[in-house]
Amino acid sequence: MKKLAPWQIALCVAALVASVAFPLVVKGTFPNHVMIMVFLFAMMGVAWNIMGGYAAMFSFGNVAFFGIGAYTSTVLLMNYNVNPWIGLVAGGLLAAAAAAAIGYPCSNIRSHYFSIATIAFAEIVRIQFNNWKFVAAAEGLSLPILPEGFRNFMFHSTKIPYYYIILALLALSLVVCWYISVTRMGYYLRAIKESHELAKGMGISFVRYRLYAIMISAFITAMAGTFYAQYILYIDPESVLILPISVQCVLVTMLGGAGSIWGPVIGAAILLPISEVTRVWLGAKGTGIDMMIYGALIMLISAYQPQGVWGYITSIGRRTK
Amino acid sequence: MSEQLVSQLVNGLLIGCMYSLIAIGLTLIWGVMNIVNFAHADFLMIGMFTSFWLYTLYAVDPLYSIPVCAVLLFLLGWVIYKFIVSKVMTGPGLAQVVVTFGVSIFLANLAVWLWTPDFRMIQRPLLHGTWDFGAVQLSVPKTVASIGSVLFSAGLFLFLRMTKTGKAILAVEMNRTSALLMGINTEKVNALSFAIGTSLVGVAGAFLSMYYYIYPQVGGTFGLLSFCVVALGGFGSIEGAFIAGILIGIVQTLGGYFFDPAYKYAIVFAVYLVTVWIRPQGLLGW
Amino acid sequence: MSASPCLEVRGITKRFGGLTANEDVSFDVAEGEILSIIGPNGAGKSTLFNCITGFYPPDGGKVLFRGKDITGASAHKICKMGIVRTFQIVQVISDMTVLENVMTGAFLRTYNNRQVRAKAEEILRFAGLYEKRDFLGTAITIADKKRLEVAMALGTEPKLLMLDEAMAGLTPVELKGIIGLLRKVRESGVTLIIVEHVMEAVMELSDRVVVINSGRKIVEGAPAAIVRNPEVIQAYLGDRYHA
Numbered sequence: 101m102k103k104l105a106p107w108q109i110a111l112c113v114a115a116l117v118a119s120v121a122f123p124l125v126v127k128g129t130f131p132n133h134v135m136i137m138v139f140l141f142a143m144m145g146v147a148w149n150i151m152g153g154y155a156a157m158f159s160f161g162n163v164a165f166f167g168i169g170a171y172t173s174t175v176l177l178m179n180y181n182v183n184p185w186i187g188l189v190a191g192g193l194l195a196a197a198a199a200a201a202i203g204y205p206c207s208n209i210r211s212h213y214f215s216i217a218t219i220a221f222a223e224i225v226r227i228q229f230n231n232w233k234f235v236a237a238a239e240g241l242s243l244p245i246l247p248e249g250f251r252n253f254m255f256h257s258t259k260i261p262y263y264y265i266i267l268a269l270l271a272l273s274l275v276v277c278w279y280i281s282v283t284r285m286g287y288y289l290r291a292i293k294e295s296h297e298l299a300k301g302m303g304i305s306f307v308r309y310r311l312y313a314i315m316i317s318a319f320i321t322a323m324a325g326t327f328y329a330q331y332i333l334y335i336d337p338e339s340v341l342i343l344p345i346s347v348q349c350v351l352v353t354m355l356g357g358a359g360s361i362w363g364p365v366i367g368a369a370i371l372l373p374i375s376e377v378t379r380v381w382l383g384a385k386g387t388g389i390d391m392m393i394y395g396a397l398i399m400l401i402s403a404y405q406p407q408g409v410w411g412y413i414t415s416i417g418r419r420t421k
Numbered sequence: 422m423s424e425q426l427v428s429q430l431v432n433g434l435l436i437g438c439m440y441s442l443i444a445i446g447l448t449l450i451w452g453v454m455n456i457v458n459f460a461h462a463d464f465l466m467i468g469m470f471t472s473f474w475l476y477t478l479y480a481v482d483p484l485y486s487i488p489v490c491a492v493l494l495f496l497l498g499w500v501i502y503k504f505i506v507s508k509v510m511t512g513p514g515l516a517q518v519v520v521t522f523g524v525s526i527f528l529a530n531l532a533v534w535l536w537t538p539d540f541r542m543i544q545r546p547l548l549h550g551t552w553d554f555g556a557v558q559l560s561v562p563k564t565v566a567s568i569g570s571v572l573f574s575a576g577l578f579l580f581l582r583m584t585k586t587g588k589a590i591l592a593v594e595m596n597r598t599s600a601l602l603m604g605i606n607t608e609k610v611n612a613l614s615f616a617i618g619t620s621l622v623g624v625a626g627a628f629l630s631m632y633y634y635i636y637p638q639v640g641g642t643f644g645l646l647s648f649c650v651v652a653l654g655g656f657g658s659i660e661g662a663f664i665a666g667i668l669i670g671i672v673q674t675l676g677g678y679f680f681d682p683a684y685k686y687a688i689v690f691a692v693y694l695v696t697v698w699i700r701p702q703g704l705l706g707w
Numbered sequence: 708m709s710a711s712p713c714l715e716v717r718g719i720t721k722r723f724g725g726l727t728a729n730e731d732v733s734f735d736v737a738e739g740e741i742l743s744i745i746g747p748n749g750a751g752k753s754t755l756f757n758c759i760t761g762f763y764p765p766d767g768g769k770v771l772f773r774g775k776d777i778t779g780a781s782a783h784k785i786c787k788m789g790i791v792r793t794f795q796i797v798q799v800i801s802d803m804t805v806l807e808n809v810m811t812g813a814f815l816r817t818y819n820n821r822q823v824r825a826k827a828e829e830i831l832r833f834a835g836l837y838e839k840r841d842f843l844g845t846a847i848t849i850a851d852k853k854r855l856e857v858a859m860a861l862g863t864e865p866k867l868l869m870l871d872e873a874m875a876g877l878t879p880v881e882l883k884g885i886i887g888l889l890r891k892v893r894e895s896g897v898t899l900i901i902v903e904h905v906m907e908a909v910m911e912l913s914d915r916v917v918v919i920n921s922g923r924k925i926v927e928g929a930p931a932a933i934v935r936n937p938e939v940i941q942a943y944l945g946d947r948y949h950a
Contacts, residue, residue: 158518205698212457213656213697215518216648220690223645227687284814284823291800291811298798300762303786303815303863343641347526350519358515359802388533388637391526398523402516403508 115365119267123260130380132259136331138372139266140324144345145352145364146273147320150280151313152350153358156293158211160346161218164225165195165318167341169325171229174241174335184253188326195322196315203314207307210296219343226341240336243329253330262331269327270365273320278361280316289313290359321349344391351394355401357410366409371397428557429678430671435560435567437670442570442625443643444650444662445577446618452594452657453614456506456517460524462644464494464619466532468626469635473541476630482547487569487627494623498616506615507608525640532637541635548631566628573624574663577617581659590614594657642686646673649693711774713738713867713898714790719758720767721751728754730922731768736867741889741899743909743930746919747943752902753795755919756871760792761785772867787815789866793856793873795902799844805855806831806840812862827862833895834858834888850881857888861897868892869900874908886911910934918942 119139123132144162151157172194173187182190202221209217230238246252255261280286291299292306299306329335348371356367371394378390405412447461468490475481475489501524509516552559581587592600593610601607633639650669654661669689677685712735721729728751736742744752758765761782769778777785800808809827817823831837834854839847847855853873860868874885886908893899903909909916910930917927920942926933933939 152515156514158515160522202694205694209697209701211514212451212518213652213701216457216645216652217694217697219645220649220693224687224690224694227684231681231683283820284818287803287807287811287814290803294800294802295798297762297794298800300782301760301786301792301794301798302812302859303783303791305781305783344526347522350522354515354519388530388538392530392534395523395525395527395530398519399505399527400523402512402520402523403505406509406512406516 123263129259132263134373134376136259136263136266137376138368139263139270140328141348141352141372142365142368143266143270143273144321144324144349145356145368146270146277146361147317147324148349149353149358149361149364150277150289150320151310151317153353153360153363154281154286154289154293155310155313156211157310157313158215158350159218159314159317160215160343160350161220161222162317162321162349163341163343163345164218164222165199165321166325166328166345167225167229167337168195168198168318169322170329170335170340171235171241171325172322173326174243174329175235178241178244183251184326184330188253188323191322191326192319195318195325199314199318200311203311204307207310219346222341222343222346226337229337229341236336238337240334240339243333243335245333254333262327266327266331269323274361274365276316276320281361285309285312293359347394347398351398353408354406355397355408357408357412357414360408360410360414363408363410370409424556426678429674431557431559432563433671433674434667435563435670436674437667438567438570439625439629439666440643440646440650440670441663441666442573442628443622444647444654444666445574445659446621446625447647448651448654448657448659448662449577449590449614449621450618451651453590454506454510454611456510457521457648458615458618459521459644460501460528460640461521461618461622461647462640462642463525463528464498464622464640465626465629465643466635466637466640467497467528468494468623469630469633469639470532470536470626471623472627472630473543473635476543476546483543483627483631484547484565486630487624490623490627491620494626495616495620497623498619499612501619502612502615507611510611525644529637529640536637538637543630543635546631560632562631566631569628570625573621574659577621578659578663586613646686646689649689649696652693652696712736713740713773714759714900715771716755716759716768717771718768719755719765719770721754721758721763721765728922729758729765732919732922732924733768734917734924734927736898736900738898739893739896740914741893741901741912743913743916744900744902744919745904745906745909745916745933750919750942751922752919753871754922756792756869756902760790760869786863789864790869791860791863791865791867792869793860793871795871797849797852797856799852799855799859801843801845803844804841805836805844805847805851808844808855809858809862812859813864815863830858830861833891834861835884850877850885853877853885854888857885857892861892865897867898867900869902871902872904873901874903874905877905882908906934 122135144166148159148162151159169191172191173184176182176187176190177184206214206217229235235241246254248255248257250261288304288309291302291304292309296306325340328340352367352371353364355371356365357363375390443465447458450456450458471490471493472483472486475486476483505524506520509520546562548562548565550561552561581591589605590610590613592605593607597607646669650666651662653668654665672692673685673689676688680688714736716732716734719729719732732755746752754763757763759770761780764779769776772788772790777788800811806827809830810823813823813826828837831840834857836851836854836858839851857873874882877885882905889899889912913930915927916930916933918925918933918939925938925942926936
């Protein structure tokens with residue numbers, strides 16, 4: 101990776117200070133909720149970026165990992181009284197295992213075929229959960245209300261602790277993504293993205309590195325799922341296993357700039373406020389306007405600005421040099 | 422019991438013919454441009470709604486909406502290709518995969534916005550009722566739709582082999598660079614194939630509207646199923662898609678019959694996954 | 708050949724459907740040698756490369772590297788053993804700088820970033836690309852790309868380097884440069900196999916030449932002897948000139 105320019109470092113520090121200070125300055129539930137959604141989807145975008153942005157495995161099925169994370173921690177908590185923090189890790193591990201199970205046979209499948217395979221996988225998972233009595237099928241699960249506190253990963257009187265938890269999880273994901281990008285794995289994923297032949301010729305086992313990328317991505321996405329369950333306290337297949345969530349992961353990354361560390365964060369910071377605010381303004385659910393805007397955005401970005409916002413900024417930076 | 426099985430088989434065959442017609446358009450676009458049209462089944466939805474509104478507002482029977490759907494969807498496909506899809510043909514890989522996904526979400530939600538997410542039906546189409554063959558009862562609209570889709574599939578097949586334009590399309594599908602060198606306007610061929618693909622799926626929409634629920638999200642399931650059909654038939658192969666469509670129809674109904682109907686689509690998706698694992702070039706591909 | 712050879716190719720056969728691309732091809736490469744493989748277009752040279760380096764599994768025959776059977780091993784494992792190849796159509800990683808491209812190769816032997824960077828810089832100096840280390844892989848001339856390919860391969864610390872048309876389409880000056888580079892590579896102790904059409908380079912560089920036509924080896928020997936061989940002349944110029 102190129103070294104960060106001073107203005108980039110300044111920007112990072114400013115962003116970090118601003119995010120830490122935000123809930124102290126801005127009071128009110130709704131702004132905090134919007135920011136939590138921004139961080140949540142930024143985190144899922146970062147996860148998607150590891151496989152999609154770096155290794156060109158365009159998944160439309162990451163929601164399966166999100167759902168696995170949400171369901172694992174919730175079922176462990178409800179049925180076995182396992183602490184959600186342990187559930188967070190357990191969900192991540194289970195999702196990574198599922199990713200390995202699906203990713204290994206998929207490791208030779210490229211581009212479109214891979215994308216469709218991910219949708220097929222996510223749909224199978226959704227159908228299974230929709231009919232699975234053990235997880236209350238389509239009825240969904242309401243989490244038991246525990247005394248609030250960090251230990252129980254549950255807060256009822258204020259959303260601010262959730263805010264800092266998801267900020268910390270996002271920061272963790274960013275560190276993981278950054279670490280990958282500056283070490284061997286990042287180089288190898290970019291080589292694989294360029295060409296499988298080239299990668300093989302340079303001694304890179306693309307099966308192995310693609311698998312690593314999918315598993316790490318699944319782990320992070322599942323952690324986001326557990327967070328979502330603990331935050332909303334109710335999950336059902338229609339809220340944690342549907343295609344639009346997968347699409348959102350792709351979209352925030354693409355809008356911000358795929359293959360760059362900050363891309364997903366920028367994308368989420370632009371997109372989620374739009375979608376949350378339109379949802380509140382337009383009130384009624386199911387008008388389709390927010391999704392329509394999404395669709396139009398995807399079309400227009402891919403047709404006219406496929407490098408995303410970050411790509412646009414850096415291209416300006418390069419031109420003015 | 423066995424009588425039920427036979428009627429399930431026949432049902433699978435009938436719905437399979439529809440899948441064939443939907444999938445040949447998809448496989449044509451895929452083969453010529455190496456682009457997956459994720460919005461394919463949303464064009465189906467547009468076709469169904471076109472037929473629905475023509476019936477509701479002007480009392481035009483779905484049977485007569487077929488040419489209207491064909492022309493309308495041809496134009497829509499052409500426009501979408503010109504202004505959106507053609508822009509990514511030389512762009513980065515992500516844009517190529519994602520662009521039609523955007524079109525899909527846009528169209529489906531445009532329909533939600535315009536017409537609400539409600540389920541609708543055409544109440545009394547010209548073709549209705551059943552033909553009774555003792556053991557098997559055939560729904561009249563389903564049967565006619567299936568015969569129609571076979572005819573349209575055959576029509577495309579002949580068009581590609583008999584006409585100059587069709588041969589140009591096949592040439593581009595085989596080798597884009599050589600076709601370009603031989604003076605074929607590949608850009609025009611792209612637009613044409615895309616429009617023909619969407620036009621065919623519009624026709625399928627008109628047929629389907631005779632007996633199926635019409636709602637904005639109807640594309641979701643049909644889209645995924647048609648991907649499975651294309652994978653099974655060999656990517657880009659018209660004949661393959663035709664046979665595979667019927668196979669998938671039968672697999673789906675038999676899966677629902679022998680296992681749990683709730684899992685019938687899951688079985689089809691599993692078939693897709695297994696197919697691309699074992700034979701990335703498609704089951705019936707070379 | 709006194710010492711044990713670096714590479715032994717024993718009766719390699721490869722078929723694609725009804726087409727036999729390689730039939731019973733055998734030859735040895737000694738340690739430190741530069742061997743050229745020549746032949747008309749479609750003679751099966753690239754297929755042979757692919758069979759040796761694990762990109763295709765051969766249908767028959769054996770490949771031994773320093774006495775070890777590597778037939779049918781996967782490409783990345785063969786690379787790790789020390790056989791590295793370049794591609795006929797230049798392949799570099801387009802969104803990486805020249806330095807990062809070479810670093811990607813150098814990561815094969817170590818995880819350590821600093822070591823990898825140091826080694827990559829050293830190789831770039833060796834290959835005469837150090838000044839261009841911060842250019843994007845796509846932003847350099849074709850001649851530099853070919854050098855970069857060699858540099859990327861050197862990053863993996865090969866014992867045997869196989870170049871697939873590394874010299875096609877270069878100007879005489881560029882050609883001289885790359886010939887000089889390959890000589891230096893050999894002096895550093897790397898054995899070379901080159902597939903080449905540029906006869907000038909073949910004559911100048913190689914110790915021995917293997918000629919392939921229609922998938923079969925027709926002759927091997929010193930470059931000077933090869934160009935006078937009637938079978939070779941026939942293969943290149945066709946039957947008309949035979950008589």
